[in-house]
Amino acid sequence: MAYYVGIDLGGTNIKAGIVTDTGEMLNRSSIKTNANRPMEEIIHDMGKLALTVIKDAKLDVKDIKAIGIGSPGTPDNKEGVLVYSNNLPFNMAPMRKLIKDIVNLPVYIDNDANCAGMAEAVAGAAKGVKNSVTITLGTGIGAGVIVNGRIYSGFNQAGSEFGHTVLVSGGEPCSCGRKGCFEKYGSASALVRMTKEAAEKNPSSKLNQVIKDEGKINAKIAFKAMRMGDQVAADVVDQYTDYLADGLANAINAFMPEVLVIGGGVCNEGDPLLKPLQEKTMSRPYFGPGVKKTVIKLAEMGNDAGIVGAAMMGKSCVDDGIEG
Amino acid sequence: MAYYVGIDLGGTNIKAGIVTDTGEMLNRSSIKTNANRPMEEIIHDMGKLALTVIKDAKLDVKDIKAIGIGSPGTPDNKEGVLVYSNNLPFNMAPMRKLIKDIVNLPVYIDNDANCAGMAEAVAGAAKGVKNSVTITLGTGIGAGVIVNGRIYSGFNQAGSEFGHTVLVSGGEPCSCGRKGCFEKYGSASALVRMTKEAAEKNPSSKLNQVIKDEGKINAKIAFKAMRMGDQVAADVVDQYTDYLADGLANAINAFMPEVLVIGGGVCNEGDPLLKPLQEKTMSRPYFGPGVKKTVIKLAEMGNDAGIVGAAMMGKSCVDDGIEG
Numbered sequence: 303m304a305y306y307v308g309i310d311l312g313g314t315n316i317k318a319g320i321v322t323d324t325g326e327m328l329n330r331s332s333i334k335t336n337a338n339r340p341m342e343e344i345i346h347d348m349g350k351l352a353l354t355v356i357k358d359a360k361l362d363v364k365d366i367k368a369i370g371i372g373s374p375g376t377p378d379n380k381e382g383v384l385v386y387s388n389n390l391p392f393n394m395a396p397m398r399k400l401i402k403d404i405v406n407l408p409v410y411i412d413n414d415a416n417c418a419g420m421a422e423a424v425a426g427a428a429k430g431v432k433n434s435v436t437i438t439l440g441t442g443i444g445a446g447v448i449v450n451g452r453i454y455s456g457f458n459q460a461g462s463e464f465g466h467t468v469l470v471s472g473g474e475p476c477s478c479g480r481k482g483c484f485e486k487y488g489s490a491s492a493l494v495r496m497t498k499e500a501a502e503k504n505p506s507s508k509l510n511q512v513i514k515d516e517g518k519i520n521a522k523i524a525f526k527a528m529r530m531g532d533q534v535a536a537d538v539v540d541q542y543t544d545y546l547a548d549g550l551a552n553a554i555n556a557f558m559p560e561v562l563v564i565g566g567g568v569c570n571e572g573d574p575l576l577k578p579l580q581e582k583t584m585s586r587p588y589f590g591p592g593v594k595k596t597v598i599k600l601a602e603m604g605n606d607a608g609i610v611g612a613a614m615m616g617k618s619c620v621d622d623g624i625e626g
Numbered sequence: 627m628a629y630y631v632g633i634d635l636g637g638t639n640i641k642a643g644i645v646t647d648t649g650e651m652l653n654r655s656s657i658k659t660n661a662n663r664p665m666e667e668i669i670h671d672m673g674k675l676a677l678t679v680i681k682d683a684k685l686d687v688k689d690i691k692a693i694g695i696g697s698p699g700t701p702d703n704k705e706g707v708l709v710y711s712n713n714l715p716f717n718m719a720p721m722r723k724l725i726k727d728i729v730n731l732p733v734y735i736d737n738d739a740n741c742a743g744m745a746e747a748v749a750g751a752a753k754g755v756k757n758s759v760t761i762t763l764g765t766g767i768g769a770g771v772i773v774n775g776r777i778y779s780g781f782n783q784a785g786s787e788f789g790h791t792v793l794v795s796g797g798e799p800c801s802c803g804r805k806g807c808f809e810k811y812g813s814a815s816a817l818v819r820m821t822k823e824a825a826e827k828n829p830s831s832k833l834n835q836v837i838k839d840e841g842k843i844n845a846k847i848a849f850k851a852m853r854m855g856d857q858v859a860a861d862v863v864d865q866y867t868d869y870l871a872d873g874l875a876n877a878i879n880a881f882m883p884e885v886l887v888i889g890g891g892v893c894n895e896g897d898p899l900l901k902p903l904q905e906k907t908m909s910r911p912y913f914g915p916g917v918k919k920t921v922i923k924l925a926e927m928g929n930d931a932g933i934v935g936a937a938m939m940g941k942s943c944v945d946d947g948i949e950g
Contacts, residue, residue, distance in 0.1 A: 376917050385916045394916065433781040449773065456882020457757040458918035467876040471794045471811070471869055479909075480875060487795065545795055551804060552791040556880045558780020585803075592709045592718065593700050594782035 305361060306616050307352045307369040307407075310414070310608025313337055313389045316344070318351045319606075320359040320366075321613035325425030327606050331355050341395045348397075349404030356405075368408040368626055370616025371397060372417030372608050376460050379411050379619070382626070388477075398626065408626025410619040416453045417611030418565060418603070419446015424614045426602040428561040435559040436601065437464065437550065439566035443485035446611075447557055452618055464556075465489070469549055484552070487545035490521040490568045493538075497524045500538045508532035525571045543575065547582035554583070554596045565601030576600055629685060630940050631676045631693040631731070634738065634932025637661055637713045640668070642675045643930075644683040644690075645937035649749030651930050655679050665719045672721075673728030680729075692732040692950055693725060694940025696741030696932050700784050703735050703943070706950070712801075722950065732950025734943040740777045741935030742889060742927070743770015748938045750926040752885040759883040760925065761788070761874065763890035767809035770935075771881055776942055788880075789813070793873055808876070811869035814845040814892045817862075821848045824862045832856035849895045867899065871906035878907070878920045889925025900924055 303322055310317040312335060319330035331354050333347060352369055356362070371377075375387025382398025398409040412420075419436035428434035432451050438444040443465030447454040455461050465485035466478045473482025486492055498519055501510040509527040512535075513519050524542070527535030553562060569575065580598050603610060619626060627646055634641040636659060643654035655678050657671060676693055680686070695701075699711025706722025722733040736744075743760035752758035756775050762768040767789030771778040779785050789809035790802045797806025810816055822843055825834040833851040836859075837843050848866070851859030877886060893899060904922050927934060943950060 431781075449778070454773070457755075457884035457920075458882055460917045461878075461880065461882030463879040463882070466879045467791070468793060468872040469795050471872045480872070482872075548792040548795045548804070548806075552876075555787040555790045556785065558782055558785030558787075560781040593784045596781075 304367050304617075305359070305365050306367055306613035307355060308609035308611070308613030308616070309348055309352060309369065309371045310417070310612055311335070311348065311371060311373045311390070312414075312608070313374070316348055316351055317609055318348070318355045319609040319613070320355050320361065321610050323617055325421070325610050325614055327610050329355055329359050330606075330609060331358060335390070337390050339391075341390075341392050342400065344390075345395065345397055345400040346404065349401045352401070352405050363405060363407060366407055368410060368616040368620050369401060369405065370417070370612035370614070370619075371401075371409065371411045372414040372612035372615070373411060374414050377411035377413060378459055379624070380459075382409060382411065384411060408616070408620060410616045410624070410626050412453055412612070412615045413455065414608060415444025416446045416455060417615050418444065418601075418607040419448050419563075419611065420453055420614045420618070421603045421607040421611030422446070422563045422565070422601055423448040423451065425610060426607070427563045427599040431560045433557070433559045434561045434563060435553050435557050436563040436565060437553060438601075439488060439490050439564060439568050441489060441491050443489050443549075445553065447559075452622070453615060464553060467552060469545065469552070484549040488549040490566060492545070493521045493524060493542045493568060494519055496538050496542055500534050504534045507534035509535040509538070521568045522571075525574060528574070539574070540578070543578045543582060547579055550579065550583045550598065559596055562596050562598045563601050564598065565603075565607070569600050572600070628691050628941075629683070629689055630691055630937035631679060632933035632935065632937030632940070633672055633676060633693065633695045634741070634936055635659070635672065635695060635697045635714070636738075636932070637698070640672055640675055641933055642672070642679045643933040643937070644679050644685065645934050647941055649745070649934050649938055651934055653679055653683050654930075654933060655682060659714070661714050663715075665714075665716050666724065668714075669719065669721055669724040670728065673725045676725070676729050687729060687731065690731055692734060692940040692944050693729065694741070694936035694938070694943075695721060695725075695733065695735045696738040696936035696939070697735060698738050701735035701737060702783055703948070706733060706735065708735060732940070732944060734940045734948070734950050736777055736936070736939045737768075737779065738932060739768025740770040740779060741939050742768065742925075742931040743772050743887075743935065744777055744938045744942070745927045745931040745935030746770075746887045746889070746925055747772040747775065749934060750931070751887045751923040755884045757881070757883045758885045758887060759877050759881050760887040760889060761877060762925070763812060763814050763888060763892050765813060765815050767813050767873075769877065771883075776946070777939060788877060791876060793869065793876070808873040812873040814890060816869070817845045817848060817866045817892060818843055820862050820866055824858050828858045831858035833859040833862070845892045846895075849898060852898070863898070864902070867902045867906060871903055874903065874907045874922065883920055886920050886922045887925050888922065889927075889931065893924050896924070
């Protein structure tokens, strides 16, 4: 049995665990990121956390083949550097070098959305499938594209930034500088915006009442009010799934994956989200007769995706003989 | 020196030529497709045309390593079958078998847009680059995605259908059944539509006068009237390049190619098209600091792209040990 350390670096927590070569997670541990401190300190704690999970699993460093790190932002795995991150204080952060000072193992870095895609491909909804795309619906939209069992990230390791493909040309301004990006229409935040707009336009709706009762607004509200029979809420969900279906169709038409996985908290809604999405995305005849169709599934790896995916990304680099 | 036959199957003409392993075309010959006849007859003529170009180049069949065919529609290279084509009478056409009956060589089939991408990658604007995307602006929009020097076509060989990614959700109805596809806003046909609409809205414009003078409308008119100083025409070009830039940005954000090539007749406009496109596509900060940027170039292979690309696609299959 070969073992890997997966590290899931987030804005709030750093999580790590030991993962087997088939994607089974043996243990996990986490610490606060405290993102306001110098990047060297954060990286130091990541190395220490790797040692912790190795020890907790009653393993030695020599039992571990590699450390994989899933991080927000744009990594450069060749140089072992995190080039930059929007939400964390990393600028050309020499992660490989600093981690190796603490744990002398090969260290690999990739984007967190890519790692989520790898986790689903190895052990989740796209298990056993060579080409898959995992779209994570959160504050923004992350995409992990797996081609021939490997993360696809373009010539500059920046891709796929599928959340920043334009879905509504000239539409909502996006943080990336363009207008009408997919993530402004298909993310959980977009659903919240649509919910808020509909509630304001329809003050006597159940939707508006649910928001008042709960004292807050989030991505669950529209589904909840829809289940209570509210038409305004049903229309919000319909509008959201229209956009989301167009975005998923784009991922299919771009990459033609065998399985398209959708993840993120909003996917906890289950069938009321998945069924119309499948219907709206797949009913168009754009595949042509006789052409095999992509299957849309819900993510299965949940909170483990980051750790397992980072570890399996590390494994794929070891398998490919990439220097870490 | 190794030689390959490239066959470019079109709705009007079938073209073929001998291509060297570095992408140099030694000769070419063409015949009418006569698309209304049975598919067996068309395929028979393709085989005969292969023999013609081999003979014309003073080569023997044994000098040729493979035949590559670029075809509209969806091929299944594994089975050697053209699954279907919108514009040609092919349904599960057993191309490999029927061609081999005439010329007993390995036969490979791929989509024509993919072959155009392969041609640019081997011998054109993306020569020497491992990851590139070639977008061809014609009646529709074709895309050829090259990853690690190989055509990327998804799990079902249908991708990338990048022309059918949604750019304007809920917009112009597309032949694929969806609304607002990229090809309804970025193709040469889309430019013609925008030109026509603007001329009708502005009957006293130079744009309208040019259309009347020429007695026809095509994708060149707006550029021509713009060169004559017409503001209405300049606005059409501005609108068209806005949409096209969003579509190109989508291809970049999806695939992160080192070079993005644009081809098709409209690219003959040169800098008045390319400069604003580069500016509009690349000026947004979506790459993040320190991340290498895609370069946008005009296609270089012109009419040879189909033959050279088909031949080089065949070469890549031979090199990969794929059975033909």
